[in-house]
Amino acid sequence: MFLNWLGALPGAAAQGMIWGIMAIGVYLTYKILDVADLTVDGSICTGGAVCAILVTNGVNVWLAMLIALIAGLLAGFVTGLLHTFMGIPAILAGILTQLMLWSINLKIMGKANVALPSRKYDLLLAQINIEKSLIVLAVAVILLIVLLYWFFGTELGASIRATGNNLNMSRAQGINTDFTKVLGLTLSNGIVALSGALLAQYQGFADVSMGRGAIVIGLAAVIIGEAVISKISQNLAVRLVGVVAGGVIYYFVYQTVIFLGLDADLLKMLSAIVVAFFLAVPYWKKTYFTKAKGGKKHA
Amino acid sequence: MLEIIDVKKTFNPGTVNAKTALNGLNLTLKDGDFVTVIGGNGAGKSTMLNAIAGVWKPDEGKILIDGTDITPMPEHKRAKFLGRVFQDPMMGTAADMQIIENLALAKRRGTRRGLAWHIKKTERAEYRELLASLDLGLETRLTSKVGLLSGGQRQAVTLLMASLNKPKLLLLDEHTAALDPKTSAKVLEITDRIVTESNLTTLMITHNMRDAIAHGNRLIMMHEGRIVVDVEGEEKKKLTVEDLLGLFAKASGKEFSNDRAILS
Numbered sequence: 426m427f428l429n430w431l432g433a434l435p436g437a438a439a440q441g442m443i444w445g446i447m448a449i450g451v452y453l454t455y456k457i458l459d460v461a462d463l464t465v466d467g468s469i470c471t472g473g474a475v476c477a478i479l480v481t482n483g484v485n486v487w488l489a490m491l492i493a494l495i496a497g498l499l500a501g502f503v504t505g506l507l508h509t510f511m512g513i514p515a516i517l518a519g520i521l522t523q524l525m526l527w528s529i530n531l532k533i534m535g536k537a538n539v540a541l542p543s544r545k546y547d548l549l550l551a552q553i554n555i556e557k558s559l560i561v562l563a564v565a566v567i568l569l570i571v572l573l574y575w576f577f578g579t580e581l582g583a584s585i586r587a588t589g590n591n592l593n594m595s596r597a598q599g600i601n602t603d604f605t606k607v608l609g610l611t612l613s614n615g616i617v618a619l620s621g622a623l624l625a626q627y628q629g630f631a632d633v634s635m636g637r638g639a640i641v642i643g644l645a646a647v648i649i650g651e652a653v654i655s656k657i658s659q660n661l662a663v664r665l666v667g668v669v670a671g672g673v674i675y676y677f678v679y680q681t682v683i684f685l686g687l688d689a690d691l692l693k694m695l696s697a698i699v700v701a702f703f704l705a706v707p708y709w710k711k712t713y714f715t716k717a718k719g720g721k722k723h724a
Numbered sequence: 725m726l727e728i729i730d731v732k733k734t735f736n737p738g739t740v741n742a743k744t745a746l747n748g749l750n751l752t753l754k755d756g757d758f759v760t761v762i763g764g765n766g767a768g769k770s771t772m773l774n775a776i777a778g779v780w781k782p783d784e785g786k787i788l789i790d791g792t793d794i795t796p797m798p799e800h801k802r803a804k805f806l807g808r809v810f811q812d813p814m815m816g817t818a819a820d821m822q823i824i825e826n827l828a829l830a831k832r833r834g835t836r837r838g839l840a841w842h843i844k845k846t847e848r849a850e851y852r853e854l855l856a857s858l859d860l861g862l863e864t865r866l867t868s869k870v871g872l873l874s875g876g877q878r879q880a881v882t883l884l885m886a887s888l889n890k891p892k893l894l895l896l897d898e899h900t901a902a903l904d905p906k907t908s909a910k911v912l913e914i915t916d917r918i919v920t921e922s923n924l925t926t927l928m929i930t931h932n933m934r935d936a937i938a939h940g941n942r943l944i945m946m947h948e949g950r951i952v953v954d955v956e957g958e959e960k961k962k963l964t965v966e967d968l969l970g971l972f973a974k975a976s977g978k979e980f981s982n983d984r985a986i987l988s
Contacts, residue, residue: 426970578841579837579838579839579841579842580832580837580839581838583821583842584823584837586818586821587821590821591814591815591818594815594816595829596799597806597816598830598832598833599800599803599835600800600837601798601800614751672884717780720770
């Protein structure tokens, strides 16, 4: 029993890293841009669907991943336009795109499920070769974090950070906040689609409902990551490592409760409850555990 | 330099909450003018600054800076002409970003933001010197998050940000109103120094009539969306608070209705 559990951990780590990459996408919108973007439930599947259908039709896996990335970028771009150009609140804009993507994903695959067996196709990673998968994922994670660390240190990246921090100040400093929001949403969903493409390869199929509740898992990873790392360092690269670690921890816990005999049907509910609780903590701290401070004056 | 021509703005038009905030506003500023703006509650002072900054478009009228019609420009495009400091110290800076990052963001106001690193090595010394000139000890805290600073410190940093690259026009919207008297005096002193050193054309709203008289070379008083008193030069220097109240009563046919302004 214990050995079984131990044997399942590498697989959990691989899945955790894939969802950790997805959670980095969530981090970009939720933490950096200060927007809760629900597009991700659809765009993770779009990434998986595009990758699966292209590879099964004989396209090289690298090219398939690139096109999956572009599809995700487009999905985020649509949400961005709904939000800025059409003035729809971000949450609703994400839900609308997510719904559109449900149909689009079905059309991409032509059916609800496409098998992508690693025995038949030349894939980057697969469940049956966990060592290779872990190495590929570790390299992907490092590359992604280095790239994002660089990007958010550029003038353009700093303007996205400023937008999420203070819209008013950003406009006063000449930042086109509509543009930076669209850019952030686009980038985020590109990363999420990439994780979907990795997930489809790893699990050996793409499924139209593979993204259901993805935002909750992403948020869980972000929250766990913050809890683990935020005391150690404020550095963005370290925080992103924390987010991926959050994904891995999430899957370790997930694997453990399954081994303890928990009904798998209840897992989504438990994830949601845990996320709700952790989202409530900062609010509770502010409302119930801080002493009243007098006046509106600033010293 | 700045021309406001017949600008009108009504909020919530066609409803019971309709409020005409600017009612045919006209104002021309000369280069280097430092104008203090006073007026009762709802006189249209902040609305005027927001019209210049482009927070929304006026219903009628035009706004020109150095002859360029900026009326159709969105807020972020006009930013290259303007430096702005707000009443709320939280509003002018990004709290989760470092002091130096905030300054670097302001330094790039009006330029295209590309993939160059967001702070150049050479900027560091410049910012340290600027912060030292504030005399608030901030020059040793370049990488501190702005959110850790006090309200007065934040307003001082926002002033620096607003004056970087010498904007054509500096807009100060009651930027000392949320501060305690001592801090307020300090921030006003910094304001005077920055405006004089860079010879910035400035519009400063204040609720304090004494401050309005003591600072700047010209004073305007607003009432019901228009300018009702406009005094400059020697005449302004000789003004007293009583004079201002008298001028206001004469121009508007009413008592001045901002207790805070009279008492402070």
